[in-house]
Amino acid sequence: MTATQAPCTTQPSTQPSTQPSTQPSTWPPGLPRSLSYPDVPVGSVLRAAVRRWGDRTAFVHHDVELSFTELGRRAHAVAAGLAAHGIGRGDVVAVHLPNCLQYPAVYYGVLLAGATFSPTNPLLPPAALAHQLADAGARALVTWEPVLPAVRVALPATGVQTVVVTGPQQIADPGAPVELADMPDAVSLADLLAADPTDAHRDADVDPAEDLAHLAYTGGTTGVSKGVELPHRAVVTNVLQAACFSSGSVPALDDAGDVTLDQVGSAAEHPTRLGTATLINLTPWFHAMGVIGYLNGQVMAGATVVVHDRFDPAHYLADAVRYRVTSIGGAPPVFVALLQVPGIAEADLSTVRGFASGAAPLPVPLIERMRALAPGAVIAEGYGLTEVTMQATGNPPHTSGLRKPGTVGVPLPDTEVSIRPLGGGDPLPAGERGEVCIRGPQLMRGYARRPEATAEAIDPDGWFHTGDVGVLDADGYLAIVDRTKDMLLYKGYNVFPRELEELLFGTAGVAAAAVVGRPDPEAGELPVAYVVRRADDAGAALTAETVMAAVNRQLAPYQRLRDVVFVDALPVSPAGKVLKRELSARERAAATGRTATTS
Numbered sequence: 001m002t003a004t005q006a007p008c009t010t011q012p013s014t015q016p017s018t019q020p021s022t023q024p025s026t027w028p029p030g031l032p033r034s035l036s037y038p039d040v041p042v043g044s045v046l047r048a049a050v051r052r053w054g055d056r057t058a059f060v061h062h063d064v065e066l067s068f069t070e071l072g073r074r075a076h077a078v079a080a081g082l083a084a085h086g087i088g089r090g091d092v093v094a095v096h097l098p099n100c101l102q103y104p105a106v107y108y109g110v111l112l113a114g115a116t117f118s119p120t121n122p123l124l125p126p127a128a129l130a131h132q133l134a135d136a137g138a139r140a141l142v143t144w145e146p147v148l149p150a151v152r153v154a155l156p157a158t159g160v161q162t163v164v165v166t167g168p169q170q171i172a173d174p175g176a177p178v179e180l181a182d183m184p185d186a187v188s189l190a191d192l193l194a195a196d197p198t199d200a201h202r203d204a205d206v207d208p209a210e211d212l213a214h215l216a217y218t219g220g221t222t223g224v225s226k227g228v229e230l231p232h233r234a235v236v237t238n239v240l241q242a243a244c245f246s247s248g249s250v251p252a253l254d255d256a257g258d259v260t261l262d263q264v265g266s267a268a269e270h271p272t273r274l275g276t277a278t279l280i281n282l283t284p285w286f287h288a289m290g291v292i293g294y295l296n297g298q299v300m301a302g303a304t305v306v307v308h309d310r311f312d313p314a315h316y317l318a319d320a321v322r323y324r325v326t327s328i329g330g331a332p333p334v335f336v337a338l339l340q341v342p343g344i345a346e347a348d349l350s351t352v353r354g355f356a357s358g359a360a361p362l363p364v365p366l367i368e369r370m371r372a373l374a375p376g377a378v379i380a381e382g383y384g385l386t387e388v389t390m391q392a393t394g395n396p397p398h399t400s401g402l403r404k405p406g407t408v409g410v411p412l413p414d415t416e417v418s419i420r421p422l423g424g425g426d427p428l429p430a431g432e433r434g435e436v437c438i439r440g441p442q443l444m445r446g447y448a449r450r451p452e453a454t455a456e457a458i459d460p461d462g463w464f465h466t467g468d469v470g471v472l473d474a475d476g477y478l479a480i481v482d483r484t485k486d487m488l489l490y491k492g493y494n495v496f497p498r499e500l501e502e503l504l505f506g507t508a509g510v511a512a513a514a515v516v517g518r519p520d521p522e523a524g525e526l527p528v529a530y531v532v533r534r535a536d537d538a539g540a541a542l543t544a545e546t547v548m549a550a551v552n553r554q555l556a557p558y559q560r561l562r563d564v565v566f567v568d569a570l571p572v573s574p575a576g577k578v579l580k581r582e583l584s585a586r587e588r589a590a591a592t593g594r595t596a597t598t599s
Contacts, residue, residue: 024402026410026475028248030264035251035413037240037441038259041206041232042213043112045239045300046075047199048258053275053302060323061101061307064172068302071104073197074174078109081192083202085162087140089114092215094138094160095286096120096129096147099309101171102189103285104295106142109192111213111232114203115140118215118227119286126153133158135448136215136227140164142189145178152182164189208232215448216288218386227448228386238389238442239296241412246356246380246397247274247301261300269398272353275302277326280319282308282334289358292390294329313337321348329356332366333572336512339369340535354378354397363505364405383408383480387457387464389442393417393478406502407477415440418463419472433481436470437463469496486580488517488525490558495527497580500561503551504529509538510547514570516583518563519591526562530583532569542566 027033038044049058050072059066066074087093093110095117097103110117118136120129122144129150133141134157141160143151145167155163166189169176175190214230236259240251248265263274279298283290298305306323308316317338320328328338328349335357338344352374362370362381370379380403384391395409396402403409411417418427419434428434439462446454458464469481481496488495497515504513512532517525531547533539544564552560571579 025398025400026396026402026477028245028265028396028398028401029269030266031244031248031413032250033413035240035244037233037237038251038253039208039233040236040257040259041111041203041208041211042235042239042296043108043203043206044258045236045296046072046108046112047256048254048260049299049302051254051256051258052260056275056302057304058299059101059104059305059307061171061309064101066101066104068299071108071299074105074193075108075112076197076199077193077195078105078189079112079202080195080197080200082109082113082115082140082162084195085140085187087113087115087162088202089205089211091115091139092118092136093140093142094118094120094133094136096122096141096143096151097166097286098122098144099282099285099290099307100144100166100168101307102166102174104299105193106166106189107285107291107295110142112203114206114211116212116215117291119217119291121284121286122147124150126150130154130157132217132225133160136217142166148179148183163187164192206232208236212445214291214389216291216386226450226453229445229448230389231445234389234442234444235292235296237414238292238391239300241414241442242293242382242391242394243297243300245394245412246297247272248398249274259300265398269400271399272326277301277303278306278323279303279325279327279329280306280308280316280323281329282311282316283330288384288386288390293356293358311337313341317341317344317347320352324351326351327354327356328352329358331572331577332357332362333512333570333578335362335366335370339366339373340511344373349374352377354380357381358384358391363502365502365506367405379403381408383478385438385466387444387466388415388438388440389444392438392440392442395477402475404473404475404477407473407479409478410476411478412440415442417472417476417478419470420463420465422469430472430474433469433471436466436468436478436480438466439463486516488515488527490517490523490525490527495525495559497527500527500529500551500555500559503554504531504547507547507550509534509536509540509542511535511539512570514578514580514583515561516580516587518587527559528563528565528587529561530565530567530570532567 050068053068055067057065058068058071093115140162142164163186165178165186167178178188180186213232213235216228217225248270249261249263252260252262254260281294283294285291380395380397382391382394393409393411416439418437420437421434471479482498500515501513504510511534514530518528520526547564548561571582
C-alpha cells in the first residue's frame with residue numbers, strides 16, 4: 001500500500017443522501033445510510049401486512065389465490081395446531097416442502113408458535129435428509145406427500161417426534177385428505193389449519209436478539225452443509241435492509257406496534273409503489289434469497305407473488321405477460337433460459353420495470369441482452385450469503401441510480417464490506433482483488449454447534465470472511481471475481497474462472513458456460529470450459545476450436561482454455577448456482593482413468 005492509497009473498506013454513514021435525483025447516484029435519494037430496526041419478532045412482518053394489505057392477493061399458485069387476510073388466518077391456525085402438539089419456543093421445525101401455496105402459512109405459523117424454522121430441500125436423498133434433521137435437532141417435520149418414501153427411510157435416524165404432511169391436492173382444497181400410510185403418528189396439515197386461529201401472540205415471549213428464527217443450512221455446493229443460526233433480529237433487519245433499499249422506504253411501526261414500510265422515495269425514482277407489485281417466484285423458499293427476498297420482502301411490500309414450483313421458461317414468459325408482472329427475478333440461469341424462449345422479443349413485457357438477480361454474478365454480455373429485451377427496465381444485481389441472512393450489497397435500484405455492469409453494487413444500509421488479502425492481513429486499496437469480508441447487523445450468530453468453524457469464519461472484530469474473491473472500486477461498488485475454492489492454479493499462476501466465463505458469455509452462440517480445472521501432473525490444473533450451445537445457427541456452428549480461439553486471444557498465455565466440453569445443460573443447485581463441484585468431480589474421475597490407462 002502506498003502512502004496515498006487508503007485501505008478499501010466501505011462503511012455506512014448516518015447522513016441521508018443529498019445527491020439530486022436528476023444525476024446518476026450511488027444511493028437512493030432520501031434514504032438514510034443507517035436505518036432504525038424495530039426490536040420485533042419475524043411474525044410482526046405478517047401481522048402488519050395482514051392489517052395493511054387485507055384482501056389484496058398475496059400469492060397465486062395454479063390459479064388459486066390467497067389473500068393477505070386468509071394468509072394471516074392460516075398462519076395463526078398453523079401456530080395453534082403446532083402448539084397443540086407441544087411445539088413452542090425454541091423447538092426446531094424442519095419445513096421440507098417445495099414452493100407451494102401452503103408454504104407461506106407454514107413458515108409464518110412456525111415462527112408465530114415461537115419455534116425455529118429450518119428450511120430443508122425436499123429433493124434431499126434419505127441419508128442427507130436424516131443428517132440435516134439430526135444436526136438441526138428438529139422436533140417436528142412438515143413434509144410433502146410425494147416424498148414420503150424418503151422421509152420414512154430418514155426418520156429413524158432423527159429425533160423428529162411430529163410429522164405434518166401436505167400435498168399438491170391441498171393447494172386448491174386445504175382440507176383435502178393426504179396419504180399417511182405406514183406413518184400412523186403423522187397428521188395432515190388440514191388438522192393444523194382446523195385449529196383456532198385467534199391471535200394469542202404465542203411469539204410474545206420471543207427474544208428477538210437471542211431466539212433463533214431460522215436455522216438455515218448452507219447450500220453445500222463446495223462441501224458439507226452447516227447450520228447457520230439467525231436470530232429474529234437478524235432476519236427482520238435484513239428484510240428491512242433489502243426492502244427499504246429496493247423500494248426507497250424506511251422502517252415504520254403500525255398502530256399495533258408491528259413492522260411495516262414508509263415509502264419516502266418519489267414515484268419518479270421508485271415507480272413501483274408499495275402494494276402494487278406483481279412478480280413470479282421460482283426461487284426456492286428453502287433458500288435464503290427465497291425466504292427473505294421472495295417471501296418476507298414481498299409480504300412486507302404488499303406484492304402479489306405468482307408461485308411457480310418448477311422452471312418452465314415458456315410457461316414463465318406466458319405468465320409474465322398474463323399477470324403483467326412489474327419485475328422479473330432469479331439467478332443467471334433463469335435469464336439465460338428465458339432469452340432462448342421463441343418469441344420472447346415480441347412478448348409484451350411493457351409492465352416490467354426491473355430485473356433482480358442474485359445467487360451468482362451476471363455476466364456482462366447477458367446484462368446487455370436483458371437490457372435489449374426490456375429497454376428502460378432497471379437491472380439491479382445483488383450479492384449475499386446465508387451467513388448474512390440473505391443480502392449484503394445491491395446495485396442502486398432507483399431510476400437515476402448509477403448501476404455498473406459487472407458489479408453487485410454497494411453495501412446495504414449499515415453494512416460494511418472490506419477486501420482483505422487471501423492469506424489474511426490489512427484491508428487492500430481500491431482496485432485490488434482479495435477476499436470479500438462483511439460486517440453488519442444481519443450477520444449470523446454462528447454455525448450451530450461448530451465453534452471452531454464459527455471462529456474461522458468470523459474474526460474478533462466481527463468481520464465475516466466469505467471465501468469469495470472481489471474488488472471494490474473507488475465508489476464502493478463491489479465486483480465478485482470468483483470463489484477462492486473455484487480458483488485454479490496453473491503452473492503457479494492463479495486463474496480465476498469467472499474472467500474466462502465472462503468472455504465465453506460474450507462469444508456468439510454460447511448460452512451458458514462454466515470453467516473448472518482439469519488435473520494435470522505438470523501444470524497442476526488446466527482451465528476447461530463446459531459450454532451449453534444456444535438454440536440458433538451460431539450455437540450449432542460452435543466447435544471446441546472456434547470457442548477457444550475466440551476466448552484465448554483475449555487472455556494471457558497462462559489463463560487460456562485448454563479444452564471445451566459441450567453439454568446440454570450445466571448442473572445447478574435449487575438456488576440457481578452452477579454446481580462446479582460436479583464438473584470438477586467429472587474431470588478428476590476422467591484424470592484418474594487416464595492415469596490408470598497410461599500406467
